[in-house]
Amino acid sequence: DTAVSQTPKYLVTQMGNDKSIKCEQNLGHDTMYWYKQDSKKFLKIMFSYNNKELIINETVPNRFSPKSPDKAHLNLHINSLELGDSAVYFCASSPRGFDDTGELFFGEGSRLTVL
Amino acid sequence: SQQGEEDPQALSIQEGENATMNCSYKTSINNLQWYRQNSGRGLVHLILIRSNEREKHSGRLRVTLDTSKKSSSLLITASRAADTASYFCATEENAGNMLTFGGGTRLMVKP
Numbered sequence: 001d002t003a004v005s006q007t008p009k010y011l012v013t014q015m016g017n018d019k020s021i022k023c024e025q026n027l028g029h030d031t032m033y034w035y036k037q038d039s040k041k042f043l044k045i046m047f048s049y050n051n052k053e054l055i056i057n058e059t060v061p062n063r064f065s066p067k068s069p070d071k072a073h074l075n076l077h078i079n080s081l082e083l084g085d086s087a088v089y090f091c092a093s094s095p096r097g098f099d100d101t102g103e104l105f106f107g108e109g110s111r112l113t114v115l
Numbered sequence: 116s117q118q119g120e121e122d123p124q125a126l127s128i129q130e131g132e133n134a135t136m137n138c139s140y141k142t143s144i145n146n147l148q149w150y151r152q153n154s155g156r157g158l159v160h161l162i163l164i165r166s167n168e169r170e171k172h173s174g175r176l177r178v179t180l181d182t183s184k185k186s187s188s189l190l191i192t193a194s195r196a197a198d199t200a201s202y203f204c205a206t207e208e209n210a211g212n213m214l215t216f217g218g219g220t221r222l223m224v225k226p
Binding site: 035 | 150155156201205221
């Protein structure tokens with residue numbers, strides 16, 4: 001069974017559209033993250049949730065809205081997509097929270113292409 | 116925000132050789148981690164070294180940490196073609212804080 005799963009793996013869409021990426025983890029972890037990896041492979045954190053509560057929001061435009069219906073799921077909704085949003089988005093989870101980040105378990109990524 | 120920087124950006128070696136990658140960071144840290152990313156895949160955790168540790172081993176991997184120089188190195192011994200991947204260091208500035216990743220070293224191991 002996949003530990004951290006993301007859907008869809010590939011997403012091609014037009015500028016101005018709204019899209020969502022879903023993430024689920026079956027590891028029982030309390031903390032989940034969204035990272036963005038650009039074309040130069042730089043990884044930047046976007047959001048962190050601990051037990052359904054938003055912990056970190058790293059200067060991400062308001063067009064990006066994470067939603068955590070329960071601690072096993074962290075979805076990412078993007079409104080009014082722009083060309084610069086094209087990237088690979090990674091979901092990750094960690095068994096720890098406030099006192100120690102620990103290792104991250106990553107999903108396989110969702111490659112978003114905005115035309 | 117703080118970001119680790121890997122050096123070199125790219126490394127090409129022959130199978131059987133050792134590969135050394137370096138990571139430098141800017142502020143004090145709680146721990147430093149190394150991850151591997153195969154092409155088109157997610158990142159996989161390799162090893163975590165805490166700020167009070169100087170060296171750690173895991174199989175063919177050896178990680179060192181020099182907090183006075185704010186640097187870490189990842190050594191892969193007896194490399195294999197399957198080690199071809201990008202390797203990232205990530206730092207946690209304070210306990211419970213987010214991990215900040217560097218830009219990665221792209222390692223190619225030729226058979």
